[in-house]
Amino acid sequence: MTALLFNGVAVDDTFAEAFPMKATRLVVTAHDIAWARHAAVSATGLATSVIACGCEAGIERELDAGETPDGRPGIAILLFAMSGKELVKQIERRVGQCVMTCPTTAVFAGLPPDAGEAAALGRNLRFFGDGWQISKVLQGVRYWRVPVMDGEFVAQESTPVVKGVGGGNLLLLADDTDAALAGATAAVAAMRRVRGAILPFPGGVVRSGSKVGSKYAGLIASTNDAFCPSLAALAPRSELGEGARCVLEIVIDGLGEAEVAGAMRAGIKAIVERGAQAGVRRISAGNYGGKLGPFHFHLRALAPAAGGAA
Amino acid sequence: MSWRLVLRQAPALRVDGRLLSPAHLHALAADDVRRVALASGRDRIALGEWFDVLPGDADVLRIDGDLSRFDAVGAGLHAGTLHVQGDVGDAAGMGMTGGRLTIAGSARDLAGCAMCGGWLEITGDAGDLAASALPGDIDGMAGGTLVVRGRVGARLADRMRRGTVVVHGDAGDFAASRMVAGTLAIGGGCGAMPGWGMRRGSVVLAGAAPQATSTFVDVRSDAGVFWQLLARDLARFGPPFDDLPRRRMTRFAGDLAVQGKGELLVAR
DSSP: OOEEEETTEEEESOEEEEEEEEEEEEEEEOSSHHHHHHHHHHHTTTOSOTTTSSSEEEEEEEEOGGGSTTSSOEEEEEEEESSHHHHHHHHHHHIIIIITTSTTOEEEEOSOGGGSEEEESSTTGGGGGTTOOEEEEETTEEEEEEEETTEEEEEESEEEEEEEEEEEEEEEEESSHHHHHHHHHHHHHHHTTSTTEEOOSGGGOBSSOEEEOOSSTTOSEEEOGGGOGGGTTTOTTOOOOSSOOEEEEEEEEESSHHHHHHHHHHHHHHHHHHOGGGSEEEEEOOOSTTSSOSEEEEHHHHSOSOOEEO | OOEEEEEOSOOSSOEEOTTOOHHHHTTSOHHHHHHOEEEETTEEEEGGGTEEEEEOOTTEEEEESOBTTEESTTTTOOSSEEEEESOBOTTTTTTOEEEEEEESSOBOTTTTTTOEEEEEEESSOBOTTTTOOOTTOSOOOEEEEEEESSOOOSSTTTTOOEEEEEESSOBOTTTTTTOOSOEEEEOSOBOSSTTTTOOSOEEEEOSOOOOOOTTSEEEOSOOHHHHHHHHHHHHTTOTTSTTGGGSOEEEEEEOTTTTOOEEEEEEO
């Protein structure tokens, strides 16, 4: 595979292959940002991959009091699932168990009402009120008020579901663990500033990148042997040279192609600016030959303008 | 074609003005507009007997003059804009489903009764039973927005079940009586027994409020989130509601004599 050098960092001539997903944005507010964060972290927990979590979710950003419907500090979270039906289930489960339970919180839709088909947000959770719940329609939007032990849990009736993009990715090939972690941390910090995108894995980084399928029947994914340094001399399809001893992946889900591309661009830029001397010497991406996912994010198109042949 | 109607003289008897609607008149030529027959007592009298018919502004039917003897002006309005420069009689905007009716004057009783959509704004006062039900009917206002810049009479929003009513001035006794749902905000003083028999819904008292009756209970828990949502929504109506998000409120739940899921929100 050919690569171009950017500040000494090789960028492979390849692309990340991404898939359509169903997505929504929720705004969780609370008495102060700490409690909003508790709820948001909890609601987006165990949501790293649709392979086994049902959805992929993460914190998009913190919101000032002036940005939220109730004038309190809040957190915007994004949730992605492979189908609208699964997303509806995940919203109800996560908001019901992680937001409604958290002291002082309220939850609102974070997308315009006409952005997509409405999925239940407070519509079914209201029944927790056991008949004491009441609703209010304000400018065409219905809110539910459920009595709870600290007062009321207020939830917007529904949240729009839009078509999102999941599975954008970057593979960072580094000299060693320290260099890989430092590079990934810098890239994640830059990528998290892009609105409309999340990095669903712990710290935004995944070390157990996967390929589709397995030698074992029933497993839908297994280790990405092509990028495992321990298999560089063993696996016939290894993509690694002698230098790479640690590979980390950053997975991106976004509300659209532009958001995923923006996050990938920010990540590549962060790595390139650090230069090859920082230890991340190559950037690649995972794909399935372009046959499975309709969204192809070519690394060369996202890399900084100047480069030289490797 | 848009028209402007200018009243030459007040009719001797009351007139049913429900045909004075933009959707109806804009489709007619000037001569046909003058021939529109309005019910007056036992007779039907051509509109041209009372009004001069002039070209008007786009999409607005404007009527100038004292229409206090014209009832049901804007009744059944479903689209377009009707502006009345003067007072109107009973049942203005009755059964509106859409569109916009503005009255630069006062309205008599039953303004906005059985309304279920659209925007009705009265810059002057309104009489009794505004936003209420038609006499004998079960449901009152079921949607839309009624704004009264002046005062209103008794039984405001009687049997109201949906929509928003905003009164900038004082309201008479028994406001929100038998209310089923919806939002009522009163900026001035409120008469006796607000929320009598209300089952659900919200009544915001931003001005002088009477003491809550014994069938309402003081709710001491925090409802700040909902209050901010509601107060911010009402703030768009301007003074005296614009500072509601910065004011605290006391919430009384009731009427316990019925379902008891309504609330009086008294701004402090």
